[in-house]
Amino acid sequence: MDRLEDLLTFVARSLVDEPDQVEVSSTEDDSRVDLELRVAPDDVGKVIGRQGRTIRSIRTVMKAASVKIGKRVNVEVAD
Amino acid sequence: MTSEREFNAATVEEAIVRAAASLGTPVDELTYEVMDSGSSGFMGIGARDARIMVTVNESTNEIMDPQPETPDPGVSDDDHEPQAPESPEADEETQKTVPDELLQETRQYMETVVGGLNLADARLDIYDAGDFVAVDVTTEEAGLFIGQKGETIDALQYLLNVAVYRDRPFAKRIILDSEGYRQRRIEALQGMAHRSARRAVREKRMIELPPMNPAERRVVHIFLKDNERVTTASDGAGDNRRVCISPA
Numbered sequence: 001m002d003r004l005e006d007l008l009t010f011v012a013r014s015l016v017d018e019p020d021q022v023e024v025s026s027t028e029d030d031s032r033v034d035l036e037l038r039v040a041p042d043d044v045g046k047v048i049g050r051q052g053r054t055i056r057s058i059r060t061v062m063k064a065a066s067v068k069i070g071k072r073v074n075v076e077v078a079d
Numbered sequence: 080m081t082s083e084r085e086f087n088a089a090t091v092e093e094a095i096v097r098a099a100a101s102l103g104t105p106v107d108e109l110t111y112e113v114m115d116s117g118s119s120g121f122m123g124i125g126a127r128d129a130r131i132m133v134t135v136n137e138s139t140n141e142i143m144d145p146q147p148e149t150p151d152p153g154v155s156d157d158d159h160e161p162q163a164p165e166s167p168e169a170d171e172e173t174q175k176t177v178p179d180e181l182l183q184e185t186r187q188y189m190e191t192v193v194g195g196l197n198l199a200d201a202r203l204d205i206y207d208a209g210d211f212v213a214v215d216v217t218t219e220e221a222g223l224f225i226g227q228k229g230e231t232i233d234a235l236q237y238l239l240n241v242a243v244y245r246d247r248p249f250a251k252r253i254i255l256d257s258e259g260y261r262q263r264r265i266e267a268l269q270g271m272a273h274r275s276a277r278r279a280v281r282e283k284r285m286i287e288l289p290p291m292n293p294a295e296r297r298v299v300h301i302f303l304k305d306n307e308r309v310t311t312a313s314d315g316a317g318d319n320r321r322v323c324i325s326p327a
Contacts, residue, residue, distance in 0.1 A: 007195030014188065014242035051317065054241065057234035064231040065196050067223055 004073060007065050008035055011058055016043035032072040035062065039077070047077060082135050087128040087206065091116055094131045102135060110134040115204075118262055127215075127256070128208045176207045177250045181243060185253060188239055189214055198224055212253040214239075221258040229264060232257060233292065265298055272299045275324050276309045285325040290315070296322050 005024045013019035021040040026033055039047055048055045059075050066073035086101070088094040091113055099106045110133065117129030186205050193201040193216065201224075204215040216224055225232045236255040243253060254261070271288065279286040288299065296313055299322045303311050307327060314323050 003195060003197065007192065010191050010195065011238060011242075015238070015245065049241075053237065057237045060226065060230050060234035061192070061196075061238065064223060064226055068197050 004033060004035060004062060004065055004069075008037060008058070008062060008075065011061065012037055012039060012047055015046050015054065016040065017046070018043055028071070030071075032074060033066060033069075034074045034076070037075060037077050044077060044079065083132050084135050085114070085130060085132050085206070087130040087208065089117065089128065091129040091131060094129050098131065098133045102133065118259070127213060127262075128206075130206065174209055174251075177212055181247070181250065182207065182212070184243055185212065185214060185239065188242060189216070192235060192239075193218075193224075196224065207251070208254075211251050214253060214255045216255065216257040218257065221260070224257050225260050229260065232260065264295070268295055268298045269302045272302045272322075272324070276303055276306055279324045279326050280308045283326055285323050287314075288322045288324070290319050290321045293320075296320070 005026050009022055009024045012022045012024070016022060016039050018040040021038075021043070023038040024035055025038075026035045028034070037047065046054070047058070049057075055075070055077060059073075062073050062075050084098070084102075086094045086098040088097050095106055095109060095111065098104075098111065099109055102109075111131040112134075114130040114132050115127060118127045182205055186203060189203050189205070193203065198216075198218045198220050201216055201218040201220075204213075204217065206213055218224055223231070226234075232255050236253065239255065240253050244250075268291075275286045275288060291299070300311050300313075303309055303324065309324050310327050312323050312325070313320055315321050
């Protein structure tokens with residue numbers, strides 16, 4: 001889903017020091033979309049946040065964005 | 080030639096007085112349109128400034144138009160305080176306004192996100208509200224934008240604040256609102272606090288409220304602060320932290 005990938009890419013780029021290294025890939029089936037977020041090693045903490053607050057907020061926003069396509073969305077940070 | 084200038088203050092009346100003082104036009108000669116009659120909110124949460132759009136007649140106003148780069152001691156501008164305030168915190172109304180580029184970056188961010196959420200007919204209203212920067216999103220799909228118990232609007236507000244203040248010093252909190260949600264939520268929390276306090280007194284036992292975020296817990300604590308029949312405390316950790324109301 002391009003719209004979800006673009007949104008996740010934008011939100012992640014706004015948080016990190018090295019926006020050029022933000023990459024999002026997705027796999028999709030009938031019921032779910034899995035998004036994988038890849039950032040520079042030093043930026044991993046920035047997209048996760050203290051006690052995971054940032055990644056939790058990202059997941060909440062992506063969940064809202066996926067409502068209209070009727071699929072569950074799952075966001076993982078690659079390590 | 081005419082142009083339009085926006086003024087905001089706690090009430091429409093104050094905004095009119097402010098516009099008149101700034102433009103050097105008597106109050107009864109101002110041409111304006113009320114854009115938002117404002118809301119007092121509760122303890123600064125959910126509060127929205129009243130805003131008016133004034134049609135400015137350039138020919139009468141040339142001299143009075145404030146020039147930020149070249150302050151002229153002879154001409155009064157927006158800041159009509161008699162002298163520079165000793166402590167900036169003393170009067171919240173005279174806080175420095177945030178730079179335009181912060182508002183622009185906020186707009187760009189929100190336009191992208193609103194597009195990404197695929198919200199129908201979304202309109203953004205972004206302005207410096209004095210105590211905070213207000214982002215009001217008008218959309219037919221406010222429910223989608225707000226989310227259950229505000230989870231989406233709160234998550235987005237958090238991400239927006241982190242992003243905007245990532246490489247500039249913190250100025251004011253950016254608060255997202257849509258279709259009066261913040262004010263409605265405060266009223267709902269106060270109603271819940273009131274009913275639970277009565278129940279705690281009637282049943283002579285501690286009543287636990289559902290988990291809430293810090294801002295929401297604060298609304299409950301403040302609302303019950305003057306109720307002598309109960310005491311409040313927060314208990315639990317992280318996402319599970321909740322207000323407990325006990326009979327005094």
